[in-house]
Amino acid sequence: MASGSIDAKLRKRAERVIPGGMYGHMAVQRGMPEGYPQFFERASGCRLWDVDGNEYIDFMCSYGPMIAGYGNPRIRAAADAQRERFDIGDGPPPVLVELAEKFTGQITHADWAVFAKNGNDATTICNMIARAHTGKRKILVGESAYHGSQPWANRRARGTPPEEHIHYPTYRFNDVEHVRATARKAGGDLAGIVVSSYKHDVPQRQELVDPAFAREVRKICDAESAVLILDDVRGGLRLSLDASWSELGVQPDLSAWGKAIANGEPLAAVLGSEPYREAASSIFYTGSFWYQGAPFAAAIETLDVLKEVNAPRRMEQLGQQFRDGLYEQAQRHGFGIHQSGPPQMPMIEFENDSKKTQVASFCANALRHGVYLHPWHNMFLSIAHTEADIEQALEGTDKAFGELP
Amino acid sequence: MASGSIDAKLRKRAERVIPGGMYGHMAVQRGMPEGYPQFFERASGCRLWDVDGNEYIDFMCSYGPMIAGYGNPRIRAAADAQRERFDIGDGPPPVLVELAEKFTGQITHADWAVFAKNGNDATTICNMIARAHTGKRKILVGESAYHGSQPWANRRARGTPPEEHIHYPTYRFNDVEHVRATARKAGGDLAGIVVSSYKHDVPQRQELVDPAFAREVRKICDAESAVLILDDVRGGLRLSLDASWSELGVQPDLSAWGKAIANGEPLAAVLGSEPYREAASSIFYTGSFWYQGAPFAAAIETLDVLKEVNAPRRMEQLGQQFRDGLYEQAQRHGFGIHQSGPPQMPMIEFENDSKKTQVASFCANALRHGVYLHPWHNMFLSIAHTEADIEQALEGTDKAFGELP
Numbered sequence: 179m180a181s182g183s184i185d186a187k188l189r190k191r192a193e194r195v196i197p198g199g200m201y202g203h204m205a206v207q208r209g210m211p212e213g214y215p216q217f218f219e220r221a222s223g224c225r226l227w228d229v230d231g232n233e234y235i236d237f238m239c240s241y242g243p244m245i246a247g248y249g250n251p252r253i254r255a256a257a258d259a260q261r262e263r264f265d266i267g268d269g270p271p272p273v274l275v276e277l278a279e280k281f282t283g284q285i286t287h288a289d290w291a292v293f294a295k296n297g298n299d300a301t302t303i304c305n306m307i308a309r310a311h312t313g314k315r316k317i318l319v320g321e322s323a324y325h326g327s328q329p330w331a332n333r334r335a336r337g338t339p340p341e342e343h344i345h346y347p348t349y350r351f352n353d354v355e356h357v358r359a360t361a362r363k364a365g366g367d368l369a370g371i372v373v374s375s376y377k378h379d380v381p382q383r384q385e386l387v388d389p390a391f392a393r394e395v396r397k398i399c400d401a402e403s404a405v406l407i408l409d410d411v412r413g414g415l416r417l418s419l420d421a422s423w424s425e426l427g428v429q430p431d432l433s434a435w436g437k438a439i440a441n442g443e444p445l446a447a448v449l450g451s452e453p454y455r456e457a458a459s460s461i462f463y464t465g466s467f468w469y470q471g472a473p474f475a476a477a478i479e480t481l482d483v484l485k486e487v488n489a490p491r492r493m494e495q496l497g498q499q500f501r502d503g504l505y506e507q508a509q510r511h512g513f514g515i516h517q518s519g520p521p522q523m524p525m526i527e528f529e530n531d532s533k534k535t536q537v538a539s540f541c542a543n544a545l546r547h548g549v550y551l552h553p554w555h556n557m558f559l560s561i562a563h564t565e566a567d568i569e570q571a572l573e574g575t576d577k578a579f580g581e582l583p
Numbered sequence: 584m585a586s587g588s589i590d591a592k593l594r595k596r597a598e599r600v601i602p603g604g605m606y607g608h609m610a611v612q613r614g615m616p617e618g619y620p621q622f623f624e625r626a627s628g629c630r631l632w633d634v635d636g637n638e639y640i641d642f643m644c645s646y647g648p649m650i651a652g653y654g655n656p657r658i659r660a661a662a663d664a665q666r667e668r669f670d671i672g673d674g675p676p677p678v679l680v681e682l683a684e685k686f687t688g689q690i691t692h693a694d695w696a697v698f699a700k701n702g703n704d705a706t707t708i709c710n711m712i713a714r715a716h717t718g719k720r721k722i723l724v725g726e727s728a729y730h731g732s733q734p735w736a737n738r739r740a741r742g743t744p745p746e747e748h749i750h751y752p753t754y755r756f757n758d759v760e761h762v763r764a765t766a767r768k769a770g771g772d773l774a775g776i777v778v779s780s781y782k783h784d785v786p787q788r789q790e791l792v793d794p795a796f797a798r799e800v801r802k803i804c805d806a807e808s809a810v811l812i813l814d815d816v817r818g819g820l821r822l823s824l825d826a827s828w829s830e831l832g833v834q835p836d837l838s839a840w841g842k843a844i845a846n847g848e849p850l851a852a853v854l855g856s857e858p859y860r861e862a863a864s865s866i867f868y869t870g871s872f873w874y875q876g877a878p879f880a881a882a883i884e885t886l887d888v889l890k891e892v893n894a895p896r897r898m899e900q901l902g903q904q905f906r907d908g909l910y911e912q913a914q915r916h917g918f919g920i921h922q923s924g925p926p927q928m929p930m931i932e933f934e935n936d937s938k939k940t941q942v943a944s945f946c947a948n949a950l951r952h953g954v955y956l957h958p959w960h961n962m963f964l965s966i967a968h969t970e971a972d973i974e975q976a977l978e979g980t981d982k983a984f985g986e987l988p
Contacts, residue, residue, distance in 0.1 A: 195687050196695055201873075202868060217677050219676060236673060240673060266649065279600050297871055327867055332867060334867045345746060458602035459602035
């Protein structure tokens, strides 16, 4: 953003009243290329407008929550109608039950549901249930996996004493021997293993889950009477309309959901299978806004909308169109690139670019041509993208390649 | 609710798909008297309607979030207008900055702000900042205080190994000697002390904060270079338009907010003073929905609406009217009752009622007469209540006393 821009002025104001100018994953000063806007003023379909009026085709989808288009009319109408009648009160509206019925009806392993606000609420509740059920303490997590920013899930140095992690030993994703060894070390104290849908450990290269790994983790949990916890917060409903490991024939015991399940209305969920119902009802977890009606209504409509178009396959097609186009352009412009992850959650890297300077330049160029990409985080497609949007985005990326030194 | 009621039918459906039929503080089966509805379908001003069409004057205000009336037209309009333009995207809308400016401008100790979704997000972030700033580990908490349901704050048996609490020693609220001794035991490892606005440790009798205790805790923090963290999630904006200990002349270093700050839109906040800005910007905390625009817009309007009527004093008056009426009625009907806490966050107990059976009967009776009270949790007034509402509620409670055995 130019120094006289509205964005720049807002950043100056933000600098005074927000530590570092912005917090968390949306803080563009945390490693985004020069030129990325911090503040936005309009969103519609797959498009965003920053506060200076620049329009972008969005490949981040709010880092996942948007899956059916910003302001999707059906989902907005459902949420607004519920909000008008009843959003909060001294108990939930019936739509909580309707969503629990619908969601558990759709997800193979699920017999019951519990709702919260953050994906991290859901992963935390899964751990609590696993420990309550087993009476054991150790929860295995992927060594660089992200399950939220609460201290147990957050090893980013300051602010979290190492004691917060003593019961969270780490294993290497897709490494059967390593997860087996880590489980063995936990001995009789293994309460559960948390797995991501696939390896999307920012800023590393993405890696799909090895079906043999998935099956082995399931076996270890069965052998050790430990709980298999699937973190589908990021991948949920983009990879599959079922829990994401279902397509491999592996069912988790508990699954954590968030981000896209209500198309951006704040909602997270834990789904569980029958044996864990008693443990789930024996412990206490709650939040002031966890019974809010509008997000439940939005989620019900979101599940319908996504099912009607077989959203995961639709986003996979669109992502593949984008991926094929980028490979073709890179080759034509003489660049070696690597694209990883499922096409609907793509990530792009340049060869010999360990400091990510080239991919950062590429993204900054694309941004100027109206395409909002991310240089080191997986991106997200939505069903609001069309083939024409992808083509238009590819026109922008073609120029972006052309402008690289 | 009668067995043929809509509420009863919904509970049967919920029993199948939600562990125990409902989770958390809104689960009426967790100790609410017979007859309390679980599900609601309409809310307006200070009134709620359950799914069977029964109307209640609400003294729980959604357990705090509602402070300016369900569906407050000004706040709803502000939230809806923001939602229409921009709710979520790849960065926040400008209204985040506007709220940070407004909120820090109103709260004496605050120089900066960070926003989240759950009150418990805010208390957790305060702990992280305190540890990052001091490089120390121990955070003192009140021995029966509630700062959320995340494991560090949740000692309710199963699901939380005791190791989660080794760095959270407990002190007795209002007990200067005890907090001093506990701080001494933490030795050079004292990162912070978390205090509630006042003692509202459900289901105990409420206790206002002793000003000498507040001053002493401040002194201990200063002497030990520890951080004073005020949990104003429950009391915030009901006790004061400033941080709640401001009226005692005691300023916290960090304060946690949630519940009422956006009149029910999901929002929490950490406010901090200058010395903690660097620590706050050095650590990572985030959530998928923490940048959502509508709740920021709602919070800005809520702060205005509350200031215009000096909301804490207004709610105190209304609460006092209710309290006076209840004392008069109790005496007239021959019951000894005790009312505790600030009038705007009242709690009622019956004498010689350690099992809370009499207060439960009283509340169940009041409910049948259209007054939604709570038998063992503090209640909440709002500025949507009027003197006429309180009078009408007192007509209901008068009958409720009369029907007691």
